[in-house]
Amino acid sequence: MSAAQPEVVLHLAAQALVRVSYEDPVATFTTNVTGTVHVLEAIRRTPAVRAAVMVTSDKCYENTGQGRPFREDDRLGGSDPYSASKAGAELAIAAYRRSFFGAAHAPRVISVRAGNVIGGGDWSKDRLVPDLVRAFRGGQPASIRYPHATRPWQFVLDALHGYLRVAERALEHHDLPDAFNFGPDPLESRTVRWLADTMAQQWGDGASWVEQEETHLPESPFLALDSTLARQVLRWQPLLDAESTLAWTADWYKSDCGLTTTQIERYMEMVPR
Numbered sequence: 001m002s003a004a005q006p007e008v009v010l011h012l013a014a015q016a017l018v019r020v021s022y023e024d025p026v027a028t029f030t031t032n033v034t035g036t037v038h039v040l041e042a043i044r045r046t047p048a049v050r051a052a053v054m055v056t057s058d059k060c061y062e063n064t065g066q067g068r069p070f071r072e073d074d075r076l077g078g079s080d081p082y083s084a085s086k087a088g089a090e091l092a093i094a095a096y097r098r099s100f101f102g103a104a105h106a107p108r109v110i111s112v113r114a115g116n117v118i119g120g121g122d123w124s125k126d127r128l129v130p131d132l133v134r135a136f137r138g139g140q141p142a143s144i145r146y147p148h149a150t151r152p153w154q155f156v157l158d159a160l161h162g163y164l165r166v167a168e169r170a171l172e173h174h175d176l177p178d179a180f181n182f183g184p185d186p187l188e189s190r191t192v193r194w195l196a197d198t199m200a201q202q203w204g205d206g207a208s209w210v211e212q213e214e215t216h217l218p219e220s221p222f223l224a225l226d227s228t229l230a231r232q233v234l235r236w237q238p239l240l241d242a243e244s245t246l247a248w249t250a251d252w253y254k255s256d257c258g259l260t261t262t263q264i265e266r267y268m269e270m271v272p273r
Contacts, residue, residue, distance in 0.1 A: 058114060146192055199246060
């Protein structure tokens with residue numbers, strides 16, 4: 001940071017897996033909370049920084065099972081190490097914002113929250129799409145834990161488009177909100193079963209899946225974000241619906257990683273000017 005003297009900082013680094021957070025909670029909190037504090041401190045000590053976009057997660061919200069999309073002013077919290085670490089990161093961001101970045105000339109530090117992002121490039125363990133792809137490529141049925149859970153699946157470039165819009169606007173306006181949600185319309189939410197069925201159909205070659213029978217770690221049956229603020233303030237909206245999101249994702253994995261640049265160029269042609 002000292003050598004580069006950047007004007008814009010985008011912080012996306014994280015321990016991003018819920019199951020890993022149960023296996024190694026100390027590393028999860030260290031990476032997601034203390035790591036975020038180190039980035040904030042570097043921003044504080046770098047005079048050139050004018051705007052910072054801090055990526056957390058839709059799981060930073062206290063999930064009380066109300067069955068409605070979360071808004072930016074909802075209570076933060078988490079019942080597992082990963083979710084709690086993301087809520088902790090948000091608290092650290094808010095504390096630095098109020099303590100060190102309140103002056104008119106200070107950097108604008110904004111947190112952004114998205115989740116259930118899918119698309120090419122993700123090979124993480126215990127994530128639905130990469131697990132499906134690994135099983136399909138190996139000619140084995142994929143093993144699914146919660147087929148009836150509903151999630152707001154969204155394409156990776158839709159989320160990244162939102163993050164970049166925040167950075168652009170933060171350079172232009174100092175009175176932006178402190179946080180933004182980025183997610184699809186709640187009507188675009190789909191079950192894990194739908195995603196697995198559709199992915200198997202698009203993959204072909206006899207791809208299939210089965211439901212796991214053993215006991216699993218608890219997961220919320222419903223997650224969704226209210227992205228009204230991003231739509232109104234940033235004029236952002238997702239450009240791919242659920243079906244297109246999964247089609248682009250399946251195409252990327254079937255291409256053996258060869259569609260990254262093509263999909264970015266295709267997406268940018270869709271972005272309103």
